[in-house]
Amino acid sequence: MRDDEVYKLLSTPGWLLVPVGLPGAGKSTLGGRLVAHGLMHQHGILSTDTLRERLGGRRDWLGDEELVFRHVREILDARLRNGLTTYLDATNVRAVDRNYALAAAQAAGRAGLVVRFSEPKEVCRRRRAHQGVVYDDHVWDGLVKDLAEIDWNSLAVPWVDSAAVARIIADQT
Numbered sequence: 001m002r003d004d005e006v007y008k009l010l011s012t013p014g015w016l017l018v019p020v021g022l023p024g025a026g027k028s029t030l031g032g033r034l035v036a037h038g039l040m041h042q043h044g045i046l047s048t049d050t051l052r053e054r055l056g057g058r059r060d061w062l063g064d065e066e067l068v069f070r071h072v073r074e075i076l077d078a079r080l081r082n083g084l085t086t087y088l089d090a091t092n093v094r095a096v097d098r099n100y101a102l103a104a105a106q107a108a109g110r111a112g113l114v115v116r117f118s119e120p121k122e123v124c125r126r127r128r129a130h131q132g133v134v135y136d137d138h139v140w141d142g143l144v145k146d147l148a149e150i151d152w153n154s155l156a157v158p159w160v161d162s163a164a165v166a167r168i169i170a171d172q173t
């Protein structure tokens, strides 16, 4: 997608952005920038980490992922129905995690955009370790494999690189 098309999408409330990237790639940081630059309300950040904390007491609670994603779907559906701009702040590397959201945006007639974060695993891992979050090798390897298997041109909505979104936010707002 061209920069001017991305900017036009971001300037028209009601969009759904779906970042896709490893832990530590910068997804939440980009969401914060969209809020800081007035492109969305902070309530539009729909974060699985925040829901895990609300429901299970910790950002890294994995006690009931079905419950977490049930909340994600309910909130997302309501926001799309009500025309509210939303940033689905989750890794979204697995098709099952992101496809519901992409299909829901389409069904609601809202503009959807996937944001691809391609920071290397070692960079992401270092950033997470700095903040005391350590996942096992097999968790990282599984996420990297899922990310590598994504067929970017077969997504239900267009995609754009995270660096392009960051540049557009900085330049245009």
Ligand SMILES: Nc1ncnc2c1ncn2[C@@H]1O[C@H](COP(=O)(O)OP(=O)(O)OP(=O)(O)O)[C@@H](O)[C@H]1O
Pocket (backbone or CB within 6 Å): 021, 022, 023, 024, 025, 026, 027, 028, 029, 030, 049, 090, 091, 127, 128
């Ligand atoms: N473009 C960037 N350049 C350098 N550092 C960055 C960049 N974006 C984010 N960071 C830093 O990397 C760390 C992780 O960023 P962030 O929390 O946004 O990642 P995340 O993708 O939301 O991770 P998670 O999936 O674990 O929530 C933070 O300390 C943040 O300040």
Ligand SMILES: [Mg+2]
Pocket (backbone or CB within 6 Å): 027, 028, 029, 049, 089
């Ligand atoms: Mg995050």
